[in-house]
Amino acid sequence: MEFKGLKKGLYAVYKGAGSFEDFLEALEIKLNGSGDFFTGAYVAGVYGIGLDDIEEDILAKVLEDKYGIKTKRPLSRKSRSLGKDSGGEMATRFVYSTLRSGQKVSYEGNVVVLGDVNAGAEVEAGGNIVVMGTLRGNARAGMPDNHGASVTAILLKPTQLRIGGIAVRWPDEERHIDEPEMAYVEQGKMYVRSVYDVK
Amino acid sequence: MREDKPMGEVIVITSGKGGVGKTTATANIGTALAVNGKKVVLVDADIGLRNLDVVMGLENRIVYDVVDVMEGICRLRQALIKDKRYPDLFLLPAAQTKDKNAISPAQMQELCERLRQEFDFVLIDCPAGIEQGFKNAVAGADGAIVVTTPEISAVRDADRIIGLLEASELRNPKLLVNRVRIDMVKKGDMMNTEDMIDILAIELLGVVPDDESIVVSTNRGEPAVGDNKSMAGKAFNNIALRILGNEVPFLDLEVDEGFIIKLIKLISNKK
Numbered sequence: 256m257e258f259k260g261l262k263k264g265l266y267a268v269y270k271g272a273g274s275f276e277d278f279l280e281a282l283e284i285k286l287n288g289s290g291d292f293f294t295g296a297y298v299a300g301v302y303g304i305g306l307d308d309i310e311e312d313i314l315a316k317v318l319e320d321k322y323g324i325k326t327k328r329p330l331s332r333k334s335r336s337l338g339k340d341s342g343g344e345m346a347t348r349f350v351y352s353t354l355r356s357g358q359k360v361s362y363e364g365n366v367v368v369l370g371d372v373n374a375g376a377e378v379e380a381g382g383n384i385v386v387m388g389t390l391r392g393n394a395r396a397g398m399p400d401n402h403g404a405s406v407t408a409i410l411l412k413p414t415q416l417r418i419g420g421i422a423v424r425w426p427d428e429e430r431h432i433d434e435p436e437m438a439y440v441e442q443g444k445m446y447v448r449s450v451y452d453v454k
Numbered sequence: 455m456r457e458d459k460p461m462g463e464v465i466v467i468t469s470g471k472g473g474v475g476k477t478t479a480t481a482n483i484g485t486a487l488a489v490n491g492k493k494v495v496l497v498d499a500d501i502g503l504r505n506l507d508v509v510m511g512l513e514n515r516i517v518y519d520v521v522d523v524m525e526g527i528c529r530l531r532q533a534l535i536k537d538k539r540y541p542d543l544f545l546l547p548a549a550q551t552k553d554k555n556a557i558s559p560a561q562m563q564e565l566c567e568r569l570r571q572e573f574d575f576v577l578i579d580c581p582a583g584i585e586q587g588f589k590n591a592v593a594g595a596d597g598a599i600v601v602t603t604p605e606i607s608a609v610r611d612a613d614r615i616i617g618l619l620e621a622s623e624l625r626n627p628k629l630l631v632n633r634v635r636i637d638m639v640k641k642g643d644m645m646n647t648e649d650m651i652d653i654l655a656i657e658l659l660g661v662v663p664d665d666e667s668i669v670v671s672t673n674r675g676e677p678a679v680g681d682n683k684s685m686a687g688k689a690f691n692n693i694a695l696r697i698l699g700n701e702v703p704f705l706d707l708e709v710d711e712g713f714i715i716k717l718i719k720l721i722s723n724k725k
Contacts, residue, residue, distance in 0.1 A: 352620075355617030356611075356614040357617055371655065375610055375614065391653070
């Protein structure tokens with residue numbers, strides 16, 4: 256059990272594999288052992304465990320009442336929406352170069368590109384797509400109908416994106432984002448958020 | 455064949471998009487290499503749409519062409535046109551009455567092997583497009599120069615070409631950005647070189663400014679590197695020096711603009 260300070264606040268990182276009760280116990284041991292060091296701190300998320308609504312309520316109450324720690328809700332939204340079928344446990348293909356215009360990679364599992372995906376290039380995956388560079392081309396994740404899939408890039412500025420059956424044309428406006436971003440689908444709509452806000 | 459001479463280098467000059475200045479670049483870089491004491495042959499691989507002979511001002515001296523050589527109608531030596539202005543510069547012209555299918559990649563490879571034994575540099579002027587003509591032109595090359603202009607469409611095609619070059623084992627192509635207008639780049643109306651490098655992610659060989667003197671020299675059949683006043687000529691000469699392994703700083707085009715602006719300000723009596 257560890258706390259990590261990130262941009263948006265503290266993150267509780269749970270490395271054990273046990274239940275919510277184990278997590279809570281580890282958290283309390285940690286907090287009791289550190290005096291009032293965390294009093295007034297702000298917890299933005301929990302890594303390593305997926306919380307349901309009831310568990311989130313319990314955790315928020317414990318943190319607030321016992322230790323004076325505020326929380327941001329929901330604490331672990333992404334770990335819920337990224338279920339098994341999102342690609343989290345699928346085989347992964349690594350592409351060890353930049354994909355240039357006219358090049359295409361298609362795979363039934365996840366695809367990780369160690370480079371850019373340039374305009375005119377295409378990546379298609381049954382699961383998630385991660386681009387360790389700039390995504391300028393077209394990406395289709397969760398093909399044909401896996402809406403739990405996501406598309407992540409260090410710089411996300413694709414031509415078009417598709418996740419499962421949801422396709423979007425990228426807006427023309429210039430956005431000045433210098434954070435890695437993830438595109439995902441929730442209730443039939445595509446959203447984009449900083450990867451630092453995921454989980 | 456001289457046995458003591460190291461094998462020459464075969465470089466293809468390509469772009470994907472047409473009209474970005476491949477032929478002009480081939481003519482000027484080749485001439486500059488010859489001026490710097492290298493034995494150079496320019497091969498026009500644009501069969502059916504030959505231009506390099508015109509740009510070099512050697513059109514009226516063509517007797518045999520590259521297809522004649524490959525078909526065994528003449529010997530290689532008979533088809534090579536020696537440029538009288540530059541003793542170490544030769545041209546192997548394309549055929550005009552045939553098409554891209556008149557030669558094969560294997561024939562081109564064989565031709566390059568023969569030429570590299572005679573010459574220090576074999577520069578191949580590649581046709582636009584990604585079809586047979588492109589495949590022929592790159593077949594025998596061991597290096598590539600990708601020419602682009604600061605336009606999205608040209609950069610997109612350059613990206614496609616770099617992908618195809620990598621697929622045909624031509625690694626580490628170099629980028630030549632042609633026809634840059636510094637005034638427009640400054641105003642943000644034209645892509646700057648950094649944007650292009652960011653997308654294409656290959657090494658920059660040179661930046662050539664947009665220069666009216668190129669139009670004049672192309673029409674006259676005199677490469678601009680022979681003209682000391684031509685900015686483009688200077689840029690092409692620097693490119694040749696970089697190919698020869700020299701470290702030449704990139705032309706500071708901004709300084710020139712600064713000077714002109716200073717002059718204008720001076721004349722108009724402003725600060």
